[in-house]
Amino acid sequence: xxxxxxxxxxxxxxxxxxxxxxxxxxxxxxxxxxxxxxxxxxxxxxxxxxxxxxxxxxxxxxxxxxxxxxxxxxxxxxxxxxxxxxxxxxxxxxxxxxxxxxxxxxxxxxxxxxxxxxxxxxxxxxxxxxxxxxx
Numbered sequence: 001x002x003x004x005x006x007x008x009x010x011x012x013x014x015x016x017x018x019x020x021x022x023x024x025x026x027x028x029x030x031x032x033x034x035x036x037x038x039x040x041x042x043x044x045x046x047x048x049x050x051x052x053x054x055x056x057x058x059x060x061x062x063x064x065x066x067x068x069x070x071x072x073x074x075x076x077x078x079x080x081x082x083x084x085x086x087x088x089x090x091x092x093x094x095x096x097x098x099x100x101x102x103x104x105x106x107x108x109x110x111x112x113x114x115x116x117x118x119x120x121x122x123x124x125x126x127x128x129x130x131x132x133x134x135x
Contacts, residue, residue, distance in 0.1 A: 006123055010034040011041040011057035011070065012085075017108075021056070021085070024112050028119075038065030042073045045080070052080060054122055059086040071103060081122035085115065 008030045012018035018034050025032045033052070035041050038061050045052060055074060059067040071082045082103045106118050 005029055005031045006053045007031045007033070007051050008119070009041060009044055009052045009055045009057075011036075011038065011055065011061065011067065013037060013058060013061045017058075024115075025056070028112075028116055030119075037061050038067060038070030038073075041070045042077070045074045045077050050078075052078070054119060055080055055082040056085055056119070057082060059084050075103075083115075083118055083122060 006029075008025055010018060010021055010025065010032050012021060012034065013036045015036075018036070022032045022034060033044065033048075035044050041055065041057065042065075045055075055071070057067045057071065061067050061070065065073075067084060067086075071084075074080065074082065084103065084105045085108055086105070087108045104118055104122065106115050
């Protein structure tokens with residue numbers, strides 16, 4: 001019997017970064033859908049919410065809706081874990097996301113093994129019990 005792949009929504013505004021992340025996530029056995037901004041992430045969750053089991057999102061998504069705002073909208077729609085993946089580490093940038101329920105932060109520099117462990121913890125744990133900061 002084949003194990004069903006988990007569905008991840010990747011929200012990343014830089015195409016090259018997104019391509020690399022998608023390849024890594026697919027190599028770990030995940031199905032990955034990608035959108036490039038916060039507005040599209042909220043729309044995807046509205047349209048496909050129950051199918052998405054985890055959101056992996058950049059915090060800084062360009063000039064419109066940032067990742068924190070998008071996460072708040074997504075959490076109003078669905079009880080889904082959200083992992084912020086960002087190059088930023090400043091408290092004023094990352095702090096608000098770490099305080100949201102069902103959210104965690106992983107620095108982009110942490111590498112795929114840390115990201116994989118955080119994703120596994122988020123998918124395996126009961127809702128709201130896995131919030132952590134991976135380093």
